[in-house]
Amino acid sequence: MNILFKTTILTLAIGVVTACTSYVPEASWYKEGASKQSMTDQLGYCRKDVDAENLPDEQAERVIAYCMKSEGYSFKTDSERKQYEKTKSELNPNGIYLDN
Structure with missing residues (x-):
């Protein structure tokens, strides 16, 4: 029983560590004022403009990124986007931080 308990605990610990280390933050294209549908x-x-389906993956990603950036989008993780929105909301029209 003692060995079974230790094996179970070890298996759970490995599962937790693996789950934590495999987290990849979600990222997407972002443009202030643009809806998710507009971004999509x-x-x-x-993708259509650059004929992405006929390009190697790496090249397609690069030219799609150029296209999106030319339309005012930037590629941000969710945490970067939230930080940007928080910082922006703390600014007044003159660009000065407001006191809490």
């Missing part, structure tokens, strides 16, 4: 539409337009 623009991404589709860019």
Whole structure:
């Protein structure tokens, strides 16, 4: 029983460590004032404009990124986007931080 208990605990610990180390933050294209649908539409337009399906993956990703950036989008993780929005909300029109 003692060996079974230790094996179970070890298996759970390995599972937890593996789950924590495999986390990849979600990232997407972001443009202030643009809806998720607008972003998805623009991404589709860019893919079509650059004929991405006929390019090697790495090259397609690069030219799609150029296209999206030319339309005012930036590629941000969720935490970067949230930090950007928080910082922006703390600024007044003159660009000075407001006291809490």
